[in-house]
Amino acid sequence: MDYFLGLMIPFIGTTLGAACVFLMKDKINDKLEKALLGFASGVMVAASVWSLLIPSMEMSADKGNLRFMPALIGFFVGAAFLFLLDKITPHLHLKESTPEGPKTSFKKTTMMVLAVTIHNIPEGMAVGVVFAALMAGSSTMTFASALALSIGIAIQNFPEGAIVSMPLKGEGASRKKAFLLGTLSGAVEPAAGALTLFASNAISGALPYFLSFAAGAMIYVVVEELLPEASNREGSTGEEIRTDISTWGFAIGFALMMVLDVALG
16 A cells, blocks of 8 residues: 555646646746746756666665666666657647657647656656565665655646646646646556556566666656756747746755655655
């Protein structure tokens, strides 16, 4: 039950964020959105380092000076996996007018949800693999540290849920439909987490690779999607937005995730 709750916490964060569509009359303020995108980036980078890459290398201590190899290999395979997923899945990033991936007849709202779903997959994988390490009895992982990662991702999922549902409403979806689609985009997280957990336990000795795989996938999302959106100076009405807002959001998100991991771990 504890593991199930751990996998579900990030999804709960997304759902609560998507519910903001019932509370907010209009779109999210541009400056707030930039800050939240920076915050989400900071959380994901800190989680990748403190909760995934460092434990991956600690689990590979028996390899001596080559203990970085599983982390290095897994990191690049994870980034390549997201790159491939990005290329084969038709999707449309928020505030973009040109879809990416293969041509399709999907509606605009569907492709917007798919874009966020791709983004959420590595987050679910990250939570799943840390709980897999816990189940495997790894000395580098405690329930508190696994829970810290789950809570950290849930915290950054809350504003993401709002960032997803509000534009969907702006595209003409009803509040209820925007909420359901925003929630649906986060449903992939517990699914990806469960699949990663079972796969990690089934392949003996692969945990260091799975940990760094999730890290590589998350860093790819941050660099490919979140940071470019956060650093875009143009607001929704054409005015220039200061990018230091997203920079400080990044710093706060990184610090919060670092504190959660160290304090609870």
